[in-house]
Amino acid sequence: MNISDRISAAKPFVIGGVVGAVAALIVGFSGNMLVSTGTMEEKVTQARIEAFSQICDRNARAHWQSQGKEIAALDGWRNDEREALAEKFAKDLSSDTSLSRGIVDRCEDLLRAA
Numbered sequence: 787m788n789i790s791d792r793i794s795a796a797k798p799f800v801i802g803g804v805v806g807a808v809a810a811l812i813v814g815f816s817g818n819m820l821v822s823t824g825t826m827e828e829k830v831t832q833a834r835i836e837a838f839s840q841i842c843d844r845n846a847r848a849h850w851q852s853q854g855k856e857i858a859a860l861d862g863w864r865n866d867e868r869e870a871l872a873e874k875f876a877k878d879l880s881s882d883t884s885l886s887r888g889i890v891d892r893c894e895d896l897l898r899a900a
Contacts, residue, residue, distance in 0.1 A: 869890075
């Protein structure tokens with residue numbers, strides 16, 4: 787068997803391998819089974835914001851109720867007291883300033899759902 791016969795015999799396997807690899811990449815990335823570095827960093831940031839905002843919400847509610855106020859007073863679309871409360875309890879949670887606004891916004895959303 788000479789070299790050209792071997793190349794001809796291997797050609798379907800090589801083409802199949804290349805097509806399979808391309809298909810695996812397409813399916814993997816579209817189904818979020820493979821994650822790029824940017825996507826992973828975004829998911830980690832969102833997870834940190836969610837965790838810190840839940841702590842902010844719990845602390846803010848406890849503080850609000852310790853003053854003898856009703857949680858229902860924090861409800862509504864625009865509530866300056868709720869925003870101030872979220873900012874007060876969110877500022878000490880993370881040293882990462884890029885997370886601060888996200889934590890305040892999410893904490894305020896959790897307080898609104900009172």
